[in-house]
Amino acid sequence: MSTIDHPNTEATSAEARVTSDPVLVSDVVRSDRLLLADNTVKNHVIAATGVSLVPVPLLDLAAIMGIQVDLMHELCKLYDVPFKEKLVRSLLTSLAGAAGTVVAMATLTSLAKTVPMLGSVAGAAGLSATAAAVTYATGRVFIQHFEGGGSLSDFDPVQFKELFKAKIKEGAQVVKSFKPKSTTNTDQTAQTV
Known part of the structure; x- marks a missing residue:
């Protein structure tokens, strides 16, 4: 038998290769949703760093809460979870309370802005990283919770306390990666000579 007699021989084997490992639509949707969720978080993290420039102590903390509420609104839309602002604010407050020292540090860095000049700079820098x-x-x-099929009404801040603390540490490292790495001209000159 030649391929002239069976013109679909190559097509059939190619078709078999393509269909042997099916890609589930749900996997593609999940992957796309995770990419969108990651971008949403990144955009809100960047916004939170800018809030530290608000010169009024404690107003900056309210602005950070607003950014986090907006983050939750976007994530709820992405995961088709009904958004309830009062519940979200309550959950965010409870979750932040689970990481008590971080919230206390944010409050102190916000209040440091009351000290003229140096306090404003130190407060802004500290609050930026913390926020x-x-x-x-x-x-x-919340991405992990929503990926597991959770909703706002079944979220238990106590259950996520340790994960939240670990993600704060991870977030501090991520924020450091946003900063451009500086090189001095002397280092560059030394390498070319």
Whole structure:
């Protein structure tokens, strides 16, 4: 038998190769959803770093809460979870309370802005890093919860306390990666000579 007699021989074997490992639509949808969720978290982390520039102590903390509420609104839309702002604010407050020292540090760095000049700079820098790390952790924890089929009404902040703390530490490292690495001209000159 030649391929002239059976013109579909190559097509049939190619078709068999393509269909032997089917890709599930749900896997593709999940992958796309995770990419969108990651981008949503990243955008809100960047926004949270900018809030530290608000010069009024404690107003910056309210702005950070607003950014996190918006993050939750976007994640709820992405995961088809009904969004309830009062419940979200309550859950965010409870989750932040689970990481008590981080919230206390954010409050102190916000209040440091009351000290003229140096306090404003130190407060802004400290709050920027803390706000970004907490926003990152919030997003990561809720993504995991929603990926598991959870909703806002069955979220238990106590259950996610340790994960939240771990994600805050991870978030601090992620925020450091946002900063451009600087090289001095002397290092570059030394390498070329």
